[in-house]
Amino acid sequence: MPDRRDEFAIRHVASLARLQLTKDEEVLYAKQLGDILAYARHLLQFDAPSVASTPPDPAVPMRLREDRVRPSVAREVVLGSAPDRTDDENLFRVPRVIG
Amino acid sequence: MPGPCWTATAIQASFVRGDLSATDACETALARINTIDQRIGAFLSVNADGARQRAGHLDRAADRGACGRLAGVPLAVKDNICTEGLPTTAGSRMLQGYRPPYTATAVARLEAAGAVVIGKTNCDEFAMGSSNEHSAFGLVRNPWALDRTPGGSSGGSAAAVAAGMAPVALGSDTGGSVRQPAGFCGLVGMRPTYGRVSRYGLVSFASSFDQIGPLATTVADAALVLQVMAGQDDLDATTAREPVPDWGAALTGDIRGCRIGVPTALVDDGVDAEVSSTFADVVAVLRDRGAIVTNVALPHSGAAIPVYYVIATAEASSNLARYDGVRYGYRAERAGSLRELYERSRDEGFGAEVKRRIILGTFVLSAGYYDAFYLKAQQVRRVITAELESVLTRCDAVMLPTSPTAAFLLGERVDDPLQMYLADVFTVGSSLAGLPAISIAGGFTGSGLPIGVQLIGRRFDEAGLFRVADAYERDTRWFERRTPVCDYRNDRVT
Numbered sequence: 001m002p003d004r005r006d007e008f009a010i011r012h013v014a015s016l017a018r019l020q021l022t023k024d025e026e027v028l029y030a031k032q033l034g035d036i037l038a039y040a041r042h043l044l045q046f047d048a049p050s051v052a053s054t055p056p057d058p059a060v061p062m063r064l065r066e067d068r069v070r071p072s073v074a075r076e077v078v079l080g081s082a083p084d085r086t087d088d089e090n091l092f093r094v095p096r097v098i099g
Numbered sequence: 100m101p102g103p104c105w106t107a108t109a110i111q112a113s114f115v116r117g118d119l120s121a122t123d124a125c126e127t128a129l130a131r132i133n134t135i136d137q138r139i140g141a142f143l144s145v146n147a148d149g150a151r152q153r154a155g156h157l158d159r160a161a162d163r164g165a166c167g168r169l170a171g172v173p174l175a176v177k178d179n180i181c182t183e184g185l186p187t188t189a190g191s192r193m194l195q196g197y198r199p200p201y202t203a204t205a206v207a208r209l210e211a212a213g214a215v216v217i218g219k220t221n222c223d224e225f226a227m228g229s230s231n232e233h234s235a236f237g238l239v240r241n242p243w244a245l246d247r248t249p250g251g252s253s254g255g256s257a258a259a260v261a262a263g264m265a266p267v268a269l270g271s272d273t274g275g276s277v278r279q280p281a282g283f284c285g286l287v288g289m290r291p292t293y294g295r296v297s298r299y300g301l302v303s304f305a306s307s308f309d310q311i312g313p314l315a316t317t318v319a320d321a322a323l324v325l326q327v328m329a330g331q332d333d334l335d336a337t338t339a340r341e342p343v344p345d346w347g348a349a350l351t352g353d354i355r356g357c358r359i360g361v362p363t364a365l366v367d368d369g370v371d372a373e374v375s376s377t378f379a380d381v382v383a384v385l386r387d388r389g390a391i392v393t394n395v396a397l398p399h400s401g402a403a404i405p406v407y408y409v410i411a412t413a414e415a416s417s418n419l420a421r422y423d424g425v426r427y428g429y430r431a432e433r434a435g436s437l438r439e440l441y442e443r444s445r446d447e448g449f450g451a452e453v454k455r456r457i458i459l460g461t462f463v464l465s466a467g468y469y470d471a472f473y474l475k476a477q478q479v480r481r482v483i484t485a486e487l488e489s490v491l492t493r494c495d496a497v498m499l500p501t502s503p504t505a506a507f508l509l510g511e512r513v514d515d516p517l518q519m520y521l522a523d524v525f526t527v528g529s530s531l532a533g534l535p536a537i538s539i540a541g542g543f544t545g546s547g548l549p550i551g552v553q554l555i556g557r558r559f560d561e562a563g564l565f566r567v568a569d570a571y572e573r574d575t576r577w578f579e580r581r582t583p584v585c586d587y588r589n590d591r592v593t
Binding site: 016092 | 197198200201292293294307333334336337339340341401402404405406408409416420423424425426427428429430434435436437438439440441442443445446449451454455457458459461462465471472474475476477478479480481482484516517520532533558559
């Protein structure tokens with residue numbers, strides 16, 4: 001099932017998912033996902049236009065909580081989990097985006 | 100030999116009577132982890148200091164009776180459930196070293212009732228897997244046979260309880276990740292109704308399926324743990340305001356007139372012979388107790404696997420987009436641009452199964468394939484849900500094997516993801532429908548491997564499932580069997 005076109009598709013989908021795959025991974029995933037999708041093609045035979053294509057309605061309607069101020073995790077604690085942050089300001093640091 | 104007294108129910112009762120200290124219960128668990136777990140690999144981190152401190156605090160309480168329904172009970176927690184200050188990796192390199200700044204509601208409620216978190220258990224990465232071989236931190240061995248998988252994704256939690264390292268544990272169930280390991284390890288594992296237990300603090304995989312559930316040796320313990328953590332939570336809008344009944348009161352042993360439906364066509368197809376014969380034995384025991392077992396039809400259940408793997412991976416691809424190497428978790432070094440930072444952090448931080456599912460989920464949501472796969476899967480999900488709910492208007496429960504086979508060999512399926520997915524054939528249906536389901540020990544193979552049997556119930560009728568499961572347990576008492584790794588002769592608690 002996998003061919004050069006599938007490998008290209010894998011690269012495209014991986015790019016959409018922000019995954020940088022090695023060549024070996026592309027070949028492996030093309031084959032494995034080809035097998036899985038061949039199996040999932042059973043679904044294409046299902047024909048029931050009257051059935052809604054949205055997730056099942058929740059059994060119990062969701063209700064929003066009361067809108068009131070409550071303590072949240074402190075900024076310093078959140079920044080404490082960051083792989084990199086600025087020394088003098090409370091900011092996450094990322095590679096340069098502009099210029 | 101530890102008898103049924105190494106249960107949450109018995110530990111709490113002994114603690115309240117003054118026969119057992121929380122410290123002794125805690126030290127017993129820690130000693131067992133110390134001697135057994137190097138052969139099993141159930142724990143990713145052990146909370147020895149924190150657990151001892153907490154146990155000491157409970158022992159100093161003026162009124163032990165007021166310490167809660169789980170006072171002094173050691174608890175193992177799957178490592179995809181957040182515990183403030185304790186490592187929470189979800190079995191992924193992406194979260195190696197991560198210590199969350201908050202605790203999941205389910206764990207907080209159990210701790211408030213006196214439970215003592217002794218450690219975090221191994222699992223398939225981000226709960227994606229059925230064998231626990233997809234953890235970035237090594238596999239887990241089944242205490243019943245060390246060359247076999249304990250199941251997954253809550254394999255560490257199941258192995259910890261089966262080996263007697265913890266009396267009870269928490270797992271999470273998306274497509275069967277509590278029930279299948281419970282079945283493979285001879286335990287009780289409950290997936291509650293969707294909305295019964297708060298998902299706040301559970302690392303998200305597929306949000307319309309994920310539920311936290313208990314793993315225990317007895318039905319009474321599973322009911323007790325679920326009772327304590329269930330109920331509406333302001334921090335999870337999908338939790339139900341449905342009252343939480345006293346499930347202990349449901350354990351009467353009386354199942355006369357209880358109607359149990361068996362989808363014979365599904366059960367007869369591709370199931371291992373020993374699983375079939377055990378299943379027939381369970382039917383016979385339930386009939387002897389007065390249950391009415393009838394044949395039912397679930398004609399669309401054959402589509403449950405593709406529907407589940409399309410929708411769950413779609414949700415996973417969205418949920419896991421948050422791991423970008425910026426705010427927390429793994430970051431690749433020396434990335435030259437933001438895009439490269441994202442791509443390399445994700446490629447290096449995620450394991451193979453997670454990447455496979457992210458790619459599949461991204462594909463079924465992409466232009467040109469969304470209608471064919473994702474929308475179609477949502478339609479069939481509705482049909483499968485309606486079918487199960489219709490059967491459950493005529494029956495009190497639907498009974499199936501938990502898995503088509505007993506625990507398979509480590510390495511047997513790890514290179515063939517489709518074969519691994521197909522093993523979930525009996526568990527994904529109730530996940531799609533959001534219905535409660537329980538796996539119980541139904542018996543053993545000739546070579547001594549546990550075989551799980553599963554009951555699916557009506558929405559919010561966990562009581563009905565606990566009642567049937569308990570009635571079966573009274574007649575069979577499989578929980579008295581011990582795994583070969585258990586040797587507790589020198590324990591302070593036996």
